[in-house]
Amino acid sequence: MPQSRANGFGRNTETARPMTSNRAAGYTAAGKAGGGKVFDPLNQGDKGAAKPLEKKTELSPEEKLREMEKEIHRLVEESAITRERGNLREALEKGKEAGKKERQLCRLREQQNLLDQLNVDLTYAVCLNLAIQHQANDNDNEALTIYTQIVKNKQYPFSGRFRVNMGNIYFKQEKWTAAIKMYRMALDQIPNNVQAIRFKIMRNIGHAFFKMHQFPDAIDSYENLLMHGAQHLDFMTGFNLILCYYALGDKDKMKSGFLKLLNIEQVGLEDFDEEEEIELGQTEQQKQESATRNLTEGDDALREDIKRRQREAARFIVNAANLIAPVIEKTEVAGFDWVIDSLNHHGFPRIGSELEIAKSCFFLRRKEFDQAIQVLKKFERKEPSLMACAATNLSFLYFLEAEHTQAEKYADIAVKADRYNARALVNKGNCMFMNDEFERAKEVYLEAIGVSADCLEAIYNLGLVNMHIGKYQEALLAFDKLHSITHVNCEVMWQLGDIHEKLGNHAKAHEWFSLLVTSPKGRPTDPGVLARLANLFNKAGDETQAFHYHLESYRYWPVDMNVITWLGIYYVKQEMYEAAIPFFSRASQIEPNEVKWRLMVASCYRRMGAYPAALKLYEDIHRSHPNDIECVRYLITICKEMKQKYDHYAAHLRKLERLQAANEQPGRNMGTVSAIGQGGREASDDTM
Incomplete structure (x- = not known):
């Protein structure tokens, strides 16, 4: 029985059967003793050596061409997939390689007289893919050339519809007429049963007419889409x-x-x-849970x-x-x-x-604030997001009307409805600013910036509140950040110049104010900026430039008393009294109750030697202001110079001096007037 089982498995009958199950099958004591046995349980050694490998038969020409077709088809597919992934340059290179191999394939077929096996569909696919890749890479001329070859080849089925692609290229190039022509030619190639494509082409025609401002033609194209129930x-x-x-x-x-x-x-x-x-119906916790779930899981495509x-x-x-x-x-x-x-x-x-x-x-x-408030108050009973928006606007309205209590109330409502509403936080900070709660306002502005890093209002107001509490360096940081965002905002450049001047950095202040005047989007005619530049030049000792900018500021805003005074004093210093008279006259028109301006005009006439005009003006001033001691003194002086009677003026002066001494009222400070009467240099020193 043991021998029959061994023969059944193809084992050698002379090999002794293992006596225990602990010895591995195939390894026997007899084998060990012989020393020449090889482990071969399946007797494969009896079959002899393995046969040599058969040589692969060489491919026939037709098979080689078919392999090339497969390679070209693979390149076309890879080109399309690469384009969908966004790698346009690599997709174009693969498309070009496919075109190169396709031309090589055609030459091989021609050399081997296999023109009857030309694969027109493959050529069609290669050319179309290459045109699409050129179009995606903005190579419009190359794409148009290939599309033209495609639409002119009658062997390519449905090639006429690719005039739509040509029309799209012309549309991108703003060649509206050529685009419309291509769209219409493509429309003629589309059968009537393909309504979706026809309507899209008609829509494109309407868009082209719209771009050309030919609105009636655009309306005709658009209204054709409405004839079929507007489903397209x-x-x-x-x-x-x-x-x-x-x-x-x-x-x-x-x-x-x-x-x-x-x-x-x-x-x-x-x-x-x-x-x-x-x-809107979710609680804050539910919204956070929903947001967390969306972050982890994400929405599907x-x-x-x-x-x-x-x-x-x-x-x-x-x-x-x-x-x-x-x-x-x-x-x-x-x-x-x-x-x-x-x-x-x-x-x-x-x-x-x-x-x-x-x-x-x-x-x-x-500026119909009452109606605006009436409309916005309707949102108090609506959903939170709309209520927050309405409350923000209401807060702004009340702030404009200086009702800061109401403004703060609605700002709190808006913040409560949406803690991440940056504009509502800005409104709340503004109310605190107006209530002199500067530190709290600063905290709220910083919170608004934390919510929205590009909230320009919050950054600007943060700079203002820092300036108000004297933290100029922090204000400078805020306005520098704002300038990096806005680049040429005039208000920001003004604040930067103002801060640098307050810090004593006159060179930087001059740089910002000059930029404000010379920038293409600046304010070259802003009298305030020109006056600030004039003051900076004056501090630097450059009177010529200071005079130029003061004069420019006066030209655009001839009612600034500081500018008028500076110009008048400048002409007095230069002993150009006739040029100073118009400025002091303008000052007297702006401040008619201020006697000193008319006295300055009269003093200019006296210094010019025009005594009759000076006397007449002094007399006019005396009639309108009979108790002005300085005017009476000048009348006495000029009457002496003109050798006229002045006894009544002298008596009136003594009377005024007694009244002044009796009332123990010090005389009005007429330093400017006296200085002008004594000389130009003293006038500039006392006034400035």
């Missing part, structure tokens, strides 16, 4: 149609176009407001696309509503009311509420 109308097309009606001033068509825009059916739009309500469509639709609807509301009715308010009713009726209450806020902003622009 998208929000951009509907918005452009409203713009065309607006350009032509057709109010009825604007209304109908807006209603058509609201009736557009789009996947995902039907639950737009429901999603908003769900989000379909959900992201639906959200993008919803945002885009809302943007077009809001823009269209804001555009037509002020013009579709006899009054702007009636227009807003019609738009809001239409939005609520068609299932867009959220956007309707936004239009309510836009309506309040319209009142605000017209």
Whole structure:
């Protein structure tokens, strides 16, 4: 029995059977004793040596060509996939390589007389892919050349529709006429049963006419889309149609176009407001949990696309509503009311509420604050996000009207509804600033910046509050940051110049004020900036430049008393009394109750030697101000110089001096007048 089992497995019958199960199969004592046995349980050694490998037969020419076709097809697919991944340059290189190999394949077929096996479809695919890759890389001329070859080749099926691609290139190049021509030629190639593509081409034709400002032709193209129930109308097309009606001033068509825009059916739009309500109804904890879940799991691609469509639709609807509301009715308010009713009726209450806020902003622009407040107060009973927006605007309105208590109240409401509302925090900080709570205001501004790092109002106000409490270096940091964001904002450059001047950095202050005057978007005619530059030059001892900028400032704002005084004193210093007279005369017109300006004019006449004019002016001053001691003294002096009687003036002077001594009232400081009478140098010293 043991032998029969061994033979059944092809074992050698002379080999002893193992006596125990601990010895491995195939390893026996007999084998060990012989020393020449090889472990071969399947007796494969009896078959002899292995046969040599067969040589691979050489590929035939047809097989080589088929392998090349596979390689070309692989390159085309890789090129398309690479383009979808965003690597446009590599995709173009693969497309070029595919084109090169395809031309090599055609030459080989021609050399081997296999022209009947030319793969037209492969050539078509290679050329089309290469054109698409050139178009994606903005190589418009190369793409147009290949597209032209494709559409002219009658062997390529449906090649005429690629005139749409050519039209798109011309559209991008703003060659509207050529684009329209290509679109129309492509439209002739599209069969009538392919309605979706035909309507998209018609939409593109309308866009081209719109760009050319040929609004009637654009309307014709757009309205063709409405003939089939508007199922092919998208929000951009509907918005452009409203713009065309607006350009032509057709109010009825604007209304109908807006209603058509609201009736557009789009996947995902039907639950737009429901999603908003769900989000608004969540507590803060639920919102945080939802945000955490979205961060960890993320929305799928379909959900992201639906959200993008919803945002885009809302943007077009809001823009269209804001555009037509002020013009579709006899009054702007009636227009807003019609738009809001239409939005609520068609299932867009959220956007309707936004239009309510836009309506309040319209009142605000017209400075009709009471109506704006009335509209915004309606939001106190609405959802939190809208209430926060309305409360922010209400706070701003009350702040403008200097009702700081009410402004702070609504700022607190807005912050409570949305702690991350940067504008509400700015309003709250402004109220604290007006209540002299500067440190608290600074903290709130910093919190607003933490919420929104690019909140310009918060950064600007932070700089102001730091200046107010004397922390100029911190204010400088805030305005420097603001300047890095805005670049050429005039208010920011003014504050930077002002801070540097306060810090004693006159060179930097001069640099900022000069930039404010010379910048293309600056203020070269701002009299305040010119006066500041003049003062900086004056401090630096450059009177020539100081005079130039003071004169420029006076030219644009001839009522600045500081500038007028400086110019008048400058001419007195130069002993150009005749030139100084117009400035002192202007000062007397601005401050008619101030006697010193008319006395300065009279002193200039006296220094010029025009004694009759000086005497006449002194007498006029004495009649209007009979108790002015300085004027009486000048009258006595000039009468002596002109050898006229002055006894009555002398008597009046003694009387005034006795009254002054009796009342123990010191005389009015007439240092400026006396100095002008004595000489130009003393006048400048006392006045300045």
